[in-house]
Amino acid sequence: MNPFMLALKLLRRDWRAGELRLLATALVIAVASVTAVGFFTDRIERAMARQATEVLAADLRIESNRRLDEALSNEAEQRQMRQARTLTFPSVVLNNGNSQLVQVKSVSANYPLRGKLQVRDQVNGTTRYADDLPGSGEAWLEERLLPLLGLQIGDRFKLGQLEFTLSRIITYEPDRSANLFQLAPRVMINQQDVQQTGLLGPASRVRHNLLIAGTPAQISDYRAWLDAQQISGIQVQDIRAARPELRAALDQGGRFLRLAAATAILLCVVAVALSSRRFVERQADTSALLRCLGAKRNQVLQIFVIRLLGLGVIASLLGSLLGLAAQTLLVELVGHWFTQQIPPPSPWPLLSGVATGILVLLGFSLPMVTRLAEVPPLRVFRRHLGAPPIGYLLFISAGVAALATLLIWQIGDDQMAFKLIGGLLGGLLLLLLIARLLVTLLTPLRTRTAGSWRYGLASLSRNPITTSVQLSGFGLGMTVLLVLALVRVDLLSNWREALPADSPNQFLINIQPDQVDGVRNHLQQSGIPSVGLYPMMRGRLISIDGKAVSAGDYPNPRAQRLATRDFNLSQATSMQTDNKIVAGRWWSQADWGEPWFSVEEGIAKTLGIPMGALLTFEVAGQQVSGKVTNLRSVKWDSFNVNFFVVGTPGLMQDLPATYITSFYLPDEQRTVLHKLIHNYPSITALDVTALMKQVRGIMDRGAMAVESVFLFTLAAGLIVLYAGIQASHEQRVQETAILRTLGLSRQQLILSITLEFALLGGLAGVISAGLASGIGYSLSTGVFNLPWQFNPQLWLVAVFGGAIGIGAAGTLASWSLFNTPPILVLRRA
Amino acid sequence: MLQTSPNSHPVTAKGLMKFVETSQGRLDILQQIDLEVAAGEAVAILGASGSGKSTLLGLLAGLDEASAGDVTLFGTTLGGLDEDGRAALRAGQVGFVFQSFQLLSGMTALENVMLPLELVGHAHAEQAARDALSKAGLAERLTHYPSQLSGGEQQRVALARAFAPSPKVLFADEPTANLDAHTGEKVAELLFELQEQSGTVLILVTHDEMLAQRCDRRLYLREGCLESDR
Ligand SMILES: Nc1ncnc2c1ncn2[C@@H]1O[C@H](COP(=O)(O)OP(=O)(O)O)[C@@H](O)[C@H]1O
Numbered sequence A: 001m002n003p004f005m006l007a008l009k010l011l012r013r014d015w016r017a018g019e020l021r022l023l024a025t026a027l028v029i030a031v032a033s034v035t036a037v038g039f040f041t042d043r044i045e046r047a048m049a050r051q052a053t054e055v056l057a058a059d060l061r062i063e064s065n066r067r068l069d070e071a072l073s074n075e076a077e078q079r080q081m082r083q084a085r086t087l088t089f090p091s092v093v094l095n096n097g098n099s100q101l102v103q104v105k106s107v108s109a110n111y112p113l114r115g116k117l118q119v120r121d122q123v124n125g126t127t128r129y130a131d132d133l134p135g136s137g138e139a140w141l142e143e144r145l146l147p148l149l150g151l152q153i154g155d156r157f158k159l160g161q162l163e164f165t166l167s168r169i170i171t172y173e174p175d176r177s178a179n180l181f182q183l184a185p186r187v188m189i190n191q192q193d194v195q196q197t198g199l200l201g202p203a204s205r206v207r208h209n210l211l212i213a214g215t216p217a218q219i220s221d222y223r224a225w226l227d228a229q230q231i232s233g234i235q236v237q238d239i240r241a242a243r244p245e246l247r248a249a250l251d252q253g254g255r256f257l258r259l260a261a262a263t264a265i266l267l268c269v270v271a272v273a274l275s276s277r278r279f280v281e282r283q284a285d286t287s288a289l290l291r292c293l294g295a296k297r298n299q300v301l302q303i304f305v306i307r308l309l310g311l312g313v314i315a316s317l318l319g320s321l322l323g324l325a326a327q328t329l330l331v332e333l334v335g336h337w338f339t340q341q342i343p344p345p346s347p348w349p350l351l352s353g354v355a356t357g358i359l360v361l362l363g364f365s366l367p368m369v370t371r372l373a374e375v376p377p378l379r380v381f382r383r384h385l386g387a388p389p390i391g392y393l394l395f396i397s398a399g400v401a402a403l404a405t406l407l408i409w410q411i412g413d414d415q416m417a418f419k420l421i422g423g424l425l426g427g428l429l430l431l432l433l434i435a436r437l438l439v440t441l442l443t444p445l446r447t448r449t450a451g452s453w454r455y456g457l458a459s460l461s462r463n464p465i466t467t468s469v470q471l472s473g474f475g476l477g478m479t480v481l482l483v484l485a486l487v488r489v490d491l492l493s494n495w496r497e498a499l500p501a502d503s504p505n506q507f508l509i510n511i512q513p514d515q516v517d518g519v520r521n522h523l524q525q526s527g528i529p530s531v532g533l534y535p536m537m538r539g540r541l542i543s544i545d546g547k548a549v550s551a552g553d554y555p556n557p558r559a560q561r562l563a564t565r566d567f568n569l570s571q572a573t574s575m576q577t578d579n580k581i582v583a584g585r586w587w588s589q590a591d592w593g594e595p596w597f598s599v600e601e602g603i604a605k606t607l608g609i610p611m612g613a614l615l616t617f618e619v620a621g622q623q624v625s626g627k628v629t630n631l632r633s634v635k636w637d638s639f640n641v642n643f644f645v646v647g648t649p650g651l652m653q654d655l656p657a658t659y660i661t662s663f664y665l666p667d668e669q670r671t672v673l674h675k676l677i678h679n680y681p682s683i684t685a686l687d688v689t690a691l692m693k694q695v696r697g698i699m700d701r702g703a704m705a706v707e708s709v710f711l712f713t714l715a716a717g718l719i720v721l722y723a724g725i726q727a728s729h730e731q732r733v734q735e736t737a738i739l740r741t742l743g744l745s746r747q748q749l750i751l752s753i754t755l756e757f758a759l760l761g762g763l764a765g766v767i768s769a770g771l772a773s774g775i776g777y778s779l780s781t782g783v784f785n786l787p788w789q790f791n792p793q794l795w796l797v798a799v800f801g802g803a804i805g806i807g808a809a810g811t812l813a814s815w816s817l818f819n820t821p822p823i824l825v826l827r828r829a
Numbered sequence B: 001m002l003q004t005s006p007n008s009h010p011v012t013a014k015g016l017m018k019f020v021e022t023s024q025g026r027l028d029i030l031q032q033i034d035l036e037v038a039a040g041e042a043v044a045i046l047g048a049s050g051s052g053k054s055t056l057l058g059l060l061a062g063l064d065e066a067s068a069g070d071v072t073l074f075g076t077t078l079g080g081l082d083e084d085g086r087a088a089l090r091a092g093q094v095g096f097v098f099q100s101f102q103l104l105s106g107m108t109a110l111e112n113v114m115l116p117l118e119l120v121g122h123a124h125a126e127q128a129a130r131d132a133l134s135k136a137g138l139a140e141r142l143t144h145y146p147s148q149l150s151g152g153e154q155q156r157v158a159l160a161r162a163f164a165p166s167p168k169v170l171f172a173d174e175p176t177a178n179l180d181a182h183t184g185e186k187v188a189e190l191l192f193e194l195q196e197q198s199g200t201v202l203i204l205v206t207h208d209e210m211l212a213q214r215c216d217r218r219l220y221l222r223e224g225c226l227e228s229d230r
């Protein structure tokens, strides 16, 4: 005998006969949700990596204060990489008696290599992508320059010795955001014109930039070559920097997606376990018969294992294809977040889909199915001889191992994975305990009730193992569905509410102390809701606990950058509303005079600042030292004014400060801004509407994507409930036939089965409401950083929903039993 | 007869005993069974319900282990073999017909009959199965599932499955007990017809005197012992 061929033949027969349908469906859903999310996040992640390169407008950027060595460009040329050059330098534009400091940028052909420029052709026109660059003799200006210089589109103005025509308003420049807060308004001209302006004299502060783009391999090769040259006086940047606001929104979206996939996996795993158990029950006859007909134990084992793995491969492939189709829809939903084409799917999620399918089978099906080889052949004469039950220890350890692997691998977030596994294990233990308790409690109850109640209770307590298994299955299925409901309703809307429609879209910086009142009044009179004006000083961190800070102390490039950069510091009496204390406490009025600092937790971690550390900053030539008395978490995607480091008034009062504010400016009130800039020309206005639109788009579309993935979870949940109902079907067939022959009426029978399932459902409801509250709490506070509210409705829905839903579904699923003449059943046995 | 040769006696049992430990102590099911069945012979074992007929059949077929004594199947003593060894001995040589048919519900009639053939790697399993089914008068029902067949038809499929690999011995456990008299008669008809054609040894367990009458020899199982009617 060739067990392989026979197994495949049997598999084909099972498939046709629907024997493995439940198992296969559960697997397909698990794999489909994993691959859909896998494909999707893979593509989005790659698109994001590309988008991140927009910050540089290139994959690699070389900057210098001196003219760049031609060898750099030649080498890139030789490696057939794309390149562009830009020059930036400050200058002054004079027009109609107005003078304004500007930041000039000249750009060569091909600029930008990554990302796109956005422009407006009219002041009130619509923003669009630019496919070209300023032509010779043309200049593109940032909007705020127009009121400052009194210019209109089409006007001519002089820059150095050359005249330019203002041809467009430039609204977005990919490589602009890196130092958003420090730039004078932009004037962009063509590289060809820059020499003739005469502004590139030896005294000018020109920065020379070489932008390079290529494949990742080309970039890393070039980078290696460049490092080997040891050229001094250049700065090289590659693609790690991305805007924190976008990062935060996308990360949150990614977490939701992975959670959705993880819940689908959890449910499918339960469905696979339940349906495998049933498969083992149903296949006991086949096993006994095969042994009877002369198959050895090993051959029987091979036949079943090969059959199972064959099923696994087929279902996984189907699931992967389904996932592939689903991710196309997801990408469709989010596609236009990105200025570039989203890269096509890579093949690896397909592989991971099949691996997921096999892993689920290995963990949750195989340990049970191997028991089939142990069915005694004597079963052909003695029906009650079945497969010996699987050891709990084996089952749990196989399951936990598979689940841990799957979740850590899929979620990629150990913390969340462990919480889920912990919750699941705790839940399982609780469920088994309660099931046991229930069976013991029901036994005496059986004799004190009558009629349908008695039979309903009896069948629960008579089959304690099946009852525990069912209760665990229902409980887990409902728990995940409830968590899902909580996540969808509470977490998802909380996330979107984090950026309400009136979030600040304008920043004003460089407000001098004597302008504060004027600016406040101007905004108030224009009907802009009262806003806070925050003092801001720029300072460099020089020591932590007396130990000098130097970039060399940090391996991490971000920390290196932070260590050498100027910080924006502030002072405050009360904490910004979207902040949360994670360690220590905020200062009270009595403490305002103390020399204390409050530090954002992320930066504290990056720079290694512990609570209680003594920090020394150098601000405008003065040193200020203070103790860190609290750490805060900050919602960077709220667009409020926030600072990494805030000091007490006592500490910061005497330092020279400028003020900063943010507010929401409706589109139709843009003239307010123009007037303000006109009155206070030294103030810098920054418009983040475009950036906000992008963040809000991510949240909206992200929520839709997450909800689509939750459809898989919902499908998986229904499969679990179905599998739970089917778990006792084999036994019920037998029992109902006997009860009916003994004269139980059809009505009584239906009632007893309804009661049995309703009892199961209600109990599962209680347990799952408890579990779901716990999981929801730890997810929202621990993983998503959102506030948590107790939800009493959850319990009602769970208990009554469980009782009614499972009662009805169980009764319906058993309907055929009520109509089958008992003789048919009994004769078959 | 002291001498036994594998050819003349495919199935023998000597001093066979079976008891089980229960909560009420030891329960002796079979006390002392001696049996020799010659090639081509049809033997009926009669006994009341619960007299141990199925237990004996299980022991003879090597599905269970005896408490004492021994069974020899095709000249090989079962006592020296483990479960797998006994299975290997059965493969392709032993057929079964059960009171409860034991057809696999997920397979069609044809597939059920093919199963034992496939298990021994029969080169033309499908053709052989078709032939067997048409001999059983079910040529038209090949693709039907057990649930689509009547009890009598199901048992005829079981007969086709039992005879298809041309076994040397066929064990039948009350093959007509679940059928009404008329249908049972027809199934019995088929059973003996096939047995005659193939020359297979038939060991038939039944409580039905009429059915037993059609066998070459009848033995009675009473209080754990076999008695001949002669
Ligand atoms: N494993 C066992 N444990 C306890 N009693 C058994 C076991 N196997 C068989 N018996 C008992 O042995 C007796 C004979 O059973 P069986 O061989 O099935 O009888 P028959 O087939 O003649 O009706 C019955 O009373 C049965 O309950």
Ligand SMILES: [Mg+2]
Residues within 6 Å of the ligand: B053, B054, B055, B173
């Ligand atoms: Mg019997």
